[in-house]
Amino acid sequence: MTEERFDHLRWPFFGDTDRTAAAGIEGWARRELPRIASDNQGDVESMVRSIAASLGAGGLLPAAQAELPSCRHLCLVREVLAYHNPLADFAFAMQGLGSAPLMLAGDKRVRERFLPSAGRGEAVTAFAISEADAGSDVAAITTTARRDGDDWILNGEKTWISNGGLAGWYVVLARTGEAPGSRGLTLFVVEAAAEGFDCVERIETMSPHPLGRLRFENCLIPDVQRIGEPGQGFKISMRVLDLFRPSVAAAALGFARRAFDEVLAHVKARTLFGTTLGELQMTQAAIAAMATDIDAAALLTYRAAWSNDTSGERNSLPSAMAKWNATESAQRVIDRALQLFGARGLVTGHIVERLYRDVRALRIYEGSSEIQQLVIARSVLGRA
Ligand SMILES: Cc1cc2nc3c(=O)[nH]c(=O)nc-3n(C[C@H](O)[C@H](O)[C@H](O)COP(=O)(O)OP(=O)(O)OC[C@H]3O[C@@H](n4cnc5c(N)ncnc54)[C@H](O)[C@@H]3O)c2cc1C
Structure with missing residues (x-):
């Protein structure tokens, strides 16, 4: 790690564990990214899948760890990956954002069911909060989840969702109505194959970035796929x-x-x-x-x-x-x-x-x- 761009690793914010992690991810990027780019020839979705799988095989994804990595670790990894390839940074960040709610607040059953495939990079993940009329104003979310016995029924739309149409499962924030505004929202895991769920639009942007609009029409989600208590989603x-x-x-x-x-x-x-x-x-x-x-x-x-x-x-x-x-x-x-x-x-x-x-x-x-x-x-x- 002699390059000047790693000089900051000498700053007092970091310890040996951070320096080793930065060296590890730099080695992965130099070794793996040229091969992945050549195998996928500009196909953005297969690039994202290949990067997630390769990071997973190297044990480098957050969900492969017993607990969430430190913020310094996440930052160092993203800095290095972004330097080399924006989709590598994107794939790593999304595997983290999709897994983190489960790691922080999911019960044992939901963690055991969903995290291993995310940690191996086999399932690409997504975190769906934004809606057409609820971007900066998250408290304006209108996608609803209504309790029905041991299940919840989701209705509504999410948009600008990274990995929309690509993810194996989505963490979705929906209105359950325990209290007004942001105190009446709950998180759920929704599998891509769930009945009543669809990615209804792929959105192209100025820089390659898988992005989609999601629709929930009477989408039935078992209560075990709720993350945290009702009303705690925000x-x-x-x-x-x-x-x-x-x-x-x-x-x-x-x-x-x-x-x-x-x-x-x-x-x-x-x-x-x-x-x-x-x-x-x-x-x-x-x-x-x-x-x-x-x-x-x-x-x-x-x-x-x-x-x-x-x-x-x-x-x-x-x-x-x-x-x-x-x-x-x-x-x-x-x-x-x-x-x-x-x-x-x-x-x-x-x-x-x-x-x-x-x-x-x-x-x-x-x-x-x-x-x-x-x-x-x-x-x-x-x-x-
Ligand atoms: C590439 C990309 C990936 C994304 N991935 C995801 C994802 O995976 N999951 C997800 O849930 N969302 C995702 N988003 C959505 C993103 O979080 C929203 O775009 C963002 O929150 C802004 O919301 P908006 O686009 O509706 O803009 P608006 O909320 O309509 O804001 C429009 C403009 O008004 C400004 N503005 C808003 N409020 C104020 C204020 N009070 N004072 C002054 N100015 C204000 C904003 O800064 C902005 O410039 C993604 C967006 C992009 C571009």
């Missing part, structure tokens, strides 16, 4: 998102580092006006801004992860700062990198062109930049 979902939010920042950091490494090599090699691009002072100003953005994002990201792992309390403020800063600054870094590549950076398939598209969604999902700003401001005002 709380459990927020615990999951608290753990994973810093890891979105880490993924953004991985994208930014990749763009930075690519552009450093380019500005040293590119000659113009009798010198190299890197010798021009305006280039140096851009490089200084990128380097500082990256370090600031890394500091906020791993401060949030460390505090999540060690404080024993909700970690909304540092997590929101990390996610907001790292995703916005990664966009800036990649934009600057593209500018320095000139026309080359715009060519379809160029790595910086791809990163420019890949990073965009991170400012929207798992709490948009505006929502993170609200969390930060309310927390700071509440303390004042």
